[in-house]
Amino acid sequence: MQRAIRTVALTTAAVLAGAGVTACGGGSTSSSGADTITYWATNQSASLDADKKILQPEIDKFTKQTGVKVELEVVPSADLLNRILAATTSGKGPDVLNIGNTWSASLQASGAFVAWDKTKLTEVGGASRFLPTALKSTGATGEDPMSLPLYTNAYELYYSKKLFEAAGITAPPKTWSEFVSVGRKLTKDTDGDGTTDQWGLGMQGASPSFAAHFAYILGTQQGAEVFDGRTPKFADAGMVDGIDQWLSWMGEDGIANPSDAEVADKTAMTRNFAAGKAGMILAQASTGLTLSQFGTAADDYGVAPVPAQDAPPAGGQDIGSFVGGINVAIFRNSGNPDGATQFVKFLTSAAEQVILNKVYGTLPSVTDAKDPAFETPALTVARATLADRSKPLPQITEEAQFETLVGSAMNAFAAQTATGDQPGKAAIRSEMDAANQKLEAGS
């Protein structure tokens, strides 16, 4: 008998020690005290510390004005979505937080965020104060925004003036075939040791969101619609062509370092570009800040629009970017909703919009924030892209799953390509079919 009990006890103890069951607590308590709020800011610069140094003086200013204390946490952008989901499930999260604007509709569906209806919007100056393009990525179409735009961003092509000059390239590429031939000219062995040490293009092959962004941009250029209503169309021809084009840069075209398949964070890609290991990168307008932190002066690099398809395929739309950016949202469980609203009002005020967007190299999201600093080449290109060559990612609840599912499948393709075996279109299609099925089974 004793033995049996011992066996049961041992088994239970052993399994308990080992088993990890995903579980979350319910509850809906607030996270902060009456005169304090917690703010999750996403990592925007070269390091979490650099972001803290940028934001802390502004926060101190806010505390001085209102008496509301703000506890700041800078969250690495790769962890942000999972952290938000965990906070939503447990009901214990920050009062005010940053989100990637493309996730707005997906996060809105959880009902965990304060809706900005007309009355609430008047507290921050009304909807008309915000840029209409930016306001499109704040929640499902036809519903009150679940967040407000904070920093607006767009993809563009950064190129090293020094490497272009050395290779005799006079103008940045306008089409993808020019892009590839420029890339080939830049890819070379500079020290003659038999291995290539300078590449045409730097990539973030292991980042799901970076990959998904290009599935969207290139796929749209090739005629794909990512969703038909709410049905995923990840395996459609345009999408497969777009993914294939992205992979070919590292595979068939050989203009990107296969090692970039290991690169997950933007900082590493930017560092390679700053160090002259890559002649071009496709990155968002905010990259200038990180480049300056790596000691690259604004004169050292040029900025051009993302190239276009040589002959646009049937149904293809010439876009250079989606409407990128960071939004700010208030958690419904906030213990200090007034303090949280005051803080959002502060962050979206004209003065703060100028200060913060100037540092981050992004575009202000409000029309009354004007400053000569927003006339840099990077921001001029970004503004033009947003005005004429952009299409917001679909504002539907399944959007975030598109980024994670398609993005991580593309990371696996990049790994395969890097090891010398670029998957063909049939393999891409079957994996995208699986992603369609996973999304449909999941939702």
Added chain:
Amino acid sequence: MAVITPSGTRESPEAPDKPPQPQRGRAKGSRRWIPYAFLLPALALELLIHFVPIVLGTAMSVLRVTQYQISHWWEAPFTGLGNFRIVLDLDGPTGRSLLQSFLVTLAFTAVVLSATWLMGMAAALALQRPFRGRGLLRTLFLVPYALPAYASVITWRFNFQRDNGMLNHLLGQAGLTDGNPFWLIGQNAFWAECVVAVWRMWPFAFLFLMAGMQAIPQDVYEASSIDGAGPWRQLRSITLPLLSPVNRVLVLVMFLHTFNDFSTPYVLFGAGAPPAGDLISVHIYESSFATWNFGLGSAMSVLLLLFLLLVSACYFALTRRTGHDKDQP
């Protein structure tokens, strides 16, 4: 109980002994709760930290918890075994990738468990007899176990990087590799993961086995060497048999720990583990967040729990029987 008095006559103890007995019984009865009271805080914490999440996770596994319900998941629609059907459907992509991950995890556990045990055993044997510097070596061996998981695994991640990693640098210098192989993606990722897990875990095996060896009396070895037994014979006939109770617990604990290893793959590979290194705990985490379907993730966790429960129960049943046989030659 009878007492023989010095005079040799038997005296019945009944009379003088009886009165205190009921008193002792009363005292026992009134204080019986004391050990339970001491255990209560531990029990409450145990329930809170382990049982409550398991129960909640199990409840979630029969619900369709998606982004619409994550902030109030207990109100999610009931699907019964629906999640389990999707997870176990090997024709569907979800089930197929789970099976693939399960097989990778089994192979990983087999490699890590055997390598860890062998290294721990070798080190414990080497340090069994006292010699100068033994304390220093012991401390040195324990370093990987004492380091925080994140700090040690991230260092390995840097070592394994293709262009700037130390491993490729060393291998290249030694002329062992042709070109720079990848360690964090592709097939090599499996071996990279095994190396890191063994490196992290073997001091634990070492510590456990070393403690077990301390309990083996020195006389047994002395007697056997007088009988002409060499070190190999001593290992087979004395050390290993006498260590078997220790080994029984050690192997199970290491099995469970390795099978559930989360920090090694998560820190080593970041968000997306390559298929060759896709361990089940990270797979469950990733697939819950990839589709935002936490019901599916919970169903996978429940299956994992059942599997580990089954393995542990079989293991105890099996080792108890063989242990019992040995007790009665």
